[in-house]
Amino acid sequence: MNELAIKDLLYKLADDQLILGHRNSEWTGFGPILEEDIAFSSMAQDKIGHSLAFYTLLQELGEAEPDTVAFTRNANQFHNSQLVELPNGEYDFSLIRHFLYDNAEIIRFEMLSQSSYEPIAKVATKLKGEVKYHVLHANTWIKNLGASTEEAILRLQSALDEAIPYALGMFEPSKYEQELIESGVYAGEEAVKTAWLQRIKTVIEKTELKLPDLSTIEPRFGGRYGEHTEHLQPLLDEMAEVFKIDPTAEW
Amino acid sequence: MYGGGNVFEATKFDDLQTEDPVKLAEFEARIARGEKIEPNDWMPQLYRKQLIRMIEQHAHSEIIGALPEGTWITRAPGFRRKMAQMAKVQDEVGHAQLLYSAAETLGKTREQMLTDLINGKSKYSNVFNYPAFTWADSNIISWLIDAGAIVNQMANAKGSYGPYSRALERICAEEAFHLKYGHDAVVHMATGTPKQREMIQAALNRWWPPIMTFFGPSDKMSTHTETLMRWKVKMASNDECRQQFLDMYVPKIWELGLTVPDPNLKKNMETGQWEYTEPDWDEFKRVINGDGPCNAERLAVRRTAEERGAWVRRALLNPKAKYVRPLA
Numbered sequence: 001m002n003e004l005a006i007k008d009l010l011y012k013l014a015d016d017q018l019i020l021g022h023r024n025s026e027w028t029g030f031g032p033i034l035e036e037d038i039a040f041s042s043m044a045q046d047k048i049g050h051s052l053a054f055y056t057l058l059q060e061l062g063e064a065e066p067d068t069v070a071f072t073r074n075a076n077q078f079h080n081s082q083l084v085e086l087p088n089g090e091y092d093f094s095l096i097r098h099f100l101y102d103n104a105e106i107i108r109f110e111m112l113s114q115s116s117y118e119p120i121a122k123v124a125t126k127l128k129g130e131v132k133y134h135v136l137h138a139n140t141w142i143k144n145l146g147a148s149t150e151e152a153i154l155r156l157q158s159a160l161d162e163a164i165p166y167a168l169g170m171f172e173p174s175k176y177e178q179e180l181i182e183s184g185v186y187a188g189e190e191a192v193k194t195a196w197l198q199r200i201k202t203v204i205e206k207t208e209l210k211l212p213d214l215s216t217i218e219p220r221f222g223g224r225y226g227e228h229t230e231h232l233q234p235l236l237d238e239m240a241e242v243f244k245i246d247p248t249a250e251w
Numbered sequence: 252m253y254g255g256g257n258v259f260e261a262t263k264f265d266d267l268q269t270e271d272p273v274k275l276a277e278f279e280a281r282i283a284r285g286e287k288i289e290p291n292d293w294m295p296q297l298y299r300k301q302l303i304r305m306i307e308q309h310a311h312s313e314i315i316g317a318l319p320e321g322t323w324i325t326r327a328p329g330f331r332r333k334m335a336q337m338a339k340v341q342d343e344v345g346h347a348q349l350l351y352s353a354a355e356t357l358g359k360t361r362e363q364m365l366t367d368l369i370n371g372k373s374k375y376s377n378v379f380n381y382p383a384f385t386w387a388d389s390n391i392i393s394w395l396i397d398a399g400a401i402v403n404q405m406a407n408a409k410g411s412y413g414p415y416s417r418a419l420e421r422i423c424a425e426e427a428f429h430l431k432y433g434h435d436a437v438v439h440m441a442t443g444t445p446k447q448r449e450m451i452q453a454a455l456n457r458w459w460p461p462i463m464t465f466f467g468p469s470d471k472m473s474t475h476t477e478t479l480m481r482w483k484v485k486m487a488s489n490d491e492c493r494q495q496f497l498d499m500y501v502p503k504i505w506e507l508g509l510t511v512p513d514p515n516l517k518k519n520m521e522t523g524q525w526e527y528t529e530p531d532w533d534e535f536k537r538v539i540n541g542d543g544p545c546n547a548e549r550l551a552v553r554r555t556a557e558e559r560g561a562w563v564r565r566a567l568l569n570p571k572a573k574y575v576r577p578l579a
Contacts, residue, residue, distance in 0.1 A: 022325060025337050029314065029321040029552070032560025033567075034348045041341035045334055052330050067329045091563055145566050152566035235325075242386040243328035249444045251328035251386075251436075 002183075005176030006117060007061055008079075009186055012174070012224050013108070014054035015080035018070055019232070020101060021047030022239060023088055032091050039137055040094070046130045053123045060119065071243040075233040076226040083166035085223075085232040092155040093163065095145070099138040099203070100167040104196045106131045111192065116184035139203050146207025153208045164212050168193075168219030175225075267478075270295045282483050287413035290356035301484055302412050303357045304373070310350035311368045311375035315549050317343045319383035320392055328386065335432050339393060342425045349421065353414040369554040377535060378461045380543030387440055387447075387454035394433030395458065395500060399465045401426045402496045403487075411483035434503075441507040448508075455504070456512045463513075463530040466492040472532065497525040 024044035031037030055066035063069060083101060088094045109131050112124035145152045171189040180186040197214075204211050222228070242251065267275070274293050281288070288294055321340045327333040351361040367373040378396060383389050401423060408419035440451035467489040479485040487495075498518075504511055515528045538546065 025324050028324055028337065028340050028344065029317045030556045030559075032556075032563035034314070034344055034351070036560075036563075037344045038341055038348065041337055041344070045337050045341070048330065048334055048337070052334075071329065090559060145563070148566035148569045149562075151562050152569075155562065238325050241326045242323075245328075246444055246446060249447055250439055251332055251443075251447075 002176060002179055003061060005174070005179050005183075006120075006185065007058060007063065008174050008176050009180060010054050010058050010061075010120070011079040012081075013112075014051045014058065014069075015078050016051075016084050016101075016105075016170075017047045017054070018051035019078070019080045019235065020084040020097075021045070021051060022235060023084065023086075023094075024098075026088055027094065036091070040098075043098070043134050043137070046127075046134065050127050050130070053127065057119050057123065067243070068247070071240045072247060073236070075228045075236055078226065078228065078232060078236075079224050080228075080232075081166070081170040081172065082220050082223040082227075082229050083163065083170055085229060085235060086163075086166060087231055089159070090155070092152075092159040095138070095141055096156060096159040096163050097167075098134070099142050100163055100200065101170070102131060102134040102138050103199045103203075104167075104170055104192055106135045107192050107195045107199070111187045115186060120185070142203055142209075143206050146204070146209045156207075157209050160209060161212055164214070165217050166220045168214065168217060169221050169223060171196075171219070172221040172224045267295060267297060270297075279481065282411045282481070286411075287416065288411050289413045297478075298482055298484065299357050301479060302415065303354055303359050305484065306350055306354040306357070306415050307359065307364045307367075308374050308376070310347045310354060310364065311373060312379065313343045313347035313350060315368075315375045315379045315553065316392075316396075317347075318549055318552055319379060319381075319545075320389050322383060323386055323389040326386065332436065336389070339429050339432055342429065346418075346422045346425070349418045350415075353412075353418045356414045365553075365557060369550055369557055371541065371550065374539060376465070377539050377543070378465050379549060380538050380546045381458070381461045382545050384457070385450055385454060387450035388457065390433060390436040390440060390451065391454045391458045392433070393429055394437045395462055396465065397426050397429040397433055398500055399462065399492075399496050401430060402492050402499070403466065406486040406492065409483070410486055438507065441509055452509055455509055459512050460530060460534075463493070463527065464532070464535045466490075466496070468532055468535065469529070494525055497527070501525070 021044045024040045024047060027040035028037055028044075031040060051070070052066055055063075055069050058069065059065055083097060086093075086097070106128065109124045109128035112120050113128055115121040115124065142156070146156055147153075171193040173189050174180060177188055181188040201211060275295060278288070278293060278295065278298075288298075317340050320336070320343075324333070324336050324340055327336040351364060354364060355361060364373065368375070383392060404419050404423050404426065408416050408423060410416050410419075437451060440447045442448075470488045470490040476485050476488070480488075497516075501511060501516065501518075513528050515526060518525050537543070541547075
């Protein structure tokens with residue numbers, strides 16, 4: 001098994017979840033209703049917990065310990081998709097991002113639970129039950145708001161249009177794509193994308209929203225190999241603000 | 252997190268003269284027997300009014316209290332603290348949800364309560380009008396403010412209004428974890444590097460005066476609470492709570508090698524009471540009435556959140572909206 005390929009896969013999984021978890025946590029205290037504060041905070045805790053599980057697998061493969069990996073790298077060393085680093089914006093954007101992201105995440109976790117690389121399979125099997133609730137939350141809200149007031153529909157549509165190129169960026173192929181597929185570690189981004197499209201279409205069809213024509217949209221690739229928007233570095237600086245006062249201290 | 256304190260000002264007991272004396276006597280007898288009053292039971296208007304006010308202020312304190320610590324969620328150092336800080340602040344928001352529901356049983360809607368909060372008509376715990384400058388401030392809040400809240404809430408959990416006392420029981424169980432979390436974080440700081448020790452001492456110095464006012468004005472200054480105590484709305488006096496807090500936590504602070512910034516603080520072994528420099532009650536009043544370091548900021552944040560979320564609430568109320576039942 002090519003260890004570099006496995007690490008490449010683990011880094012993108014872990015970084016996506018850490019950064020989205022961080023963004024979700026920014027809703028604590030600011031949600032449109034208290035129940036949504038609580039929901040986003042719950043998902044944030046799950047996501048960050050999941051990222052920790054994957055960073056721990058990386059540590060077992062010889063990488064630095066999770067705190068060091070998460071709190072001391074710069075943006076150009078991060079492998080997350082650009083979608084997750086974008087600012088929360090209004091609730092419409094956060095909800096759409098959550099919907100687009102978690103409907104892909106659930107597929108990834110299902111596939112990974114069948115992975116030939118057993119440590120990943122174990123973690124994915126254990127955690128996919130939590131992702132199921134994230135998807136349920138996103139889909140319920142999209143169906144609800146996506147068929148409600150004109151104002152809500154317009155807002156969600158515009159957030160969807162804005163987020164779609166970044167969402168497609170989630171499926172940026174790995175350098176090791178063929179190898180991962182052939183060795184049965186991971187079914188690959190194309191497979192995730194196909195299943196994802198099916199899932200999101202089913203939900204969107206139940207609303208008054210329209211999925212943009214994806215053939216005309218250029219995916220925002222680059223995130224998997226350190227190319228990020230201007231929003232990631234400030235997020236990381238904030239995350240590490242206290243940690244970096246003394247990285248050797250026990251907080 | 253809530254310390255009580257400023258809840259019972261401006262009570263007009265003349266109101267009681269308009270109540271049916273037979274019903275009033277029966278109501279008081281039920282409370283004396285230790286029964287709980289439930290939402291549909293008869294109750295004097297004054298009881299209803301005071302409870303709404305108290306539960307509402309408590310709920311507001313939870314959501315406003317989430318702000319100073321919430322700022323540190325995105326900055327918490329390391330995975331362990333990051334996850335715990337998120338869970339802790341989320342609990343506080345959850346407490347607000349529970350408490351707004353308890354207050355709604357008395358006839359005031361959550362929307363109205365939130366409107367009164369952002370208009371400055373209803374209050375919240377004064378302590379959250381002070382800033383959390385550093386991570387260490389957040390630790391001191393998690394430990395000592397939550398500790399104070401537990402003292403107050405354990406007492407109020409024995410109160411007479413069923414929904415409030417049940418909510419408080421659940422809240423106290425969670426606060427007990429917050430206390431452990433806060434204590435653990437403070438221990439790490441106080442026994443850590445010189446920089447960490449300096450940070451935590453500075454935070455304690457900043458937070459001590461607000462902590463001392465957390466339970467509200469001295470009993471010498473607050474009046475008219477006998478009826479509320481007989482009705483088991485107010486369960487312990489401000490000074491009783493303060494003494495209990497000092498008794499439980501000053502030794503723990505000293506144990507960590509930290510200094511309490513009050514040269515007069517000591518326990519009088521003859522009376523068993525703590526003696527301390529009288530808190531600055533003029534400042535307390537000034538801050539309660541809006542002129543504190545963070546009043547404007549806290550309310551502005553809350554107001555912005557309400558305004559930004561208004562379209563979501565309008566959409567939820569839309570009669571065309573379909574309720575999608577989750578299939579979990």
